[in-house]
Amino acid sequence: MPTVKIFDFQGLETGEMTLSDAVFGSFIHVPAMHQVVVAHLANCRLGTHSVKTRGDVRGGGKKPWRQKHTGRARHGSNRSPIWVGGGVAHGPHPRDYSQKVNKKVRRLAIRSALSMKVQESLFTVVKSFDIDKPSTKTMRGFFEAVKAQKPLVIVPEGNDNVRISSRNIEGAKVINLGNINVYDILNSKTLIVTPEVITKLEEVYAG
Numbered sequence: 610m611p612t613v614k615i616f617d618f619q620g621l622e623t624g625e626m627t628l629s630d631a632v633f634g635s636f637i638h639v640p641a642m643h644q645v646v647v648a649h650l651a652n653c654r655l656g657t658h659s660v661k662t663r664g665d666v667r668g669g670g671k672k673p674w675r676q677k678h679t680g681r682a683r684h685g686s687n688r689s690p691i692w693v694g695g696g697v698a699h700g701p702h703p704r705d706y707s708q709k710v711n712k713k714v715r716r717l718a719i720r721s722a723l724s725m726k727v728q729e730s731l732f733t734v735v736k737s738f739d740i741d742k743p744s745t746k747t748m749r750g751f752f753e754a755v756k757a758q759k760p761l762v763i764v765p766e767g768n769d770n771v772r773i774s775s776r777n778i779e780g781a782k783v784i785n786l787g788n789i790n791v792y793d794i795l796n797s798k799t800l801i802v803t804p805e806v807i808t809k810l811e812e813v814y815a816g
Contacts, residue, residue, distance in 0.1 A: 618739045620754020631815040633727045635720045645718040648708040649792045660700030722794040733801045740770045748774035761797030
């Protein structure tokens with residue numbers, strides 16, 4: 610079973626913690642992570658892009674010139690896609706980009722991403738965030754003490770002091786445990802969690 614060090618909020622080592630092999634020591638399944646990340650990015654797309662076709666552009670009701678004997682090509686409307694100011698041919702229209710990912714694949718990807726952070730020694734456990742009020746200086750000092758680069762902090766619900774203290778630190782991001790996703794884990798450098806979060810992750814993803 611993998612073992613990680615536990616730090617206090619001052620960055621001092623206070624002990625060790627043994628992690629579950631099922632969640633933090635599993636086989637790293639790269640195709641599953643790739644599929645989940647692609648689906649995540651696709652689901653973030655709004656799909657509201659739209660252009661006007663020749664039928665949507667105002668005007669163009671009158672034939673520009675007669676059909677024959679002008680020496681010019683025949684045209685029926687000056688709103689044709691080949692005219693300046695005309696409609697757009699084969700342009701984008703609103704659509705749904707969302708992709709479905711099976712629950713088992715998503716859980717496999719989460720376990721793979723967590724295991725990869727542990728194997729690469731980019732997994733930090735903090736005993737608790739002893740912060741009574743938002744303080745960017747305090748949070749930056751903690752990140753520097755544990756040598757966290759581009760940190761992703763996963764906290765239980767309702768910890769606003771940590772979120773507010775981190776939002777002005779470049780590269781840092783704080784998410785709730787309920788919003789954990791493979792993209793944020795892989796997009797970060799150092800993953801920072803509390804023992805409470807680890808216990809919950811092992812309960813949810815060990816099966």
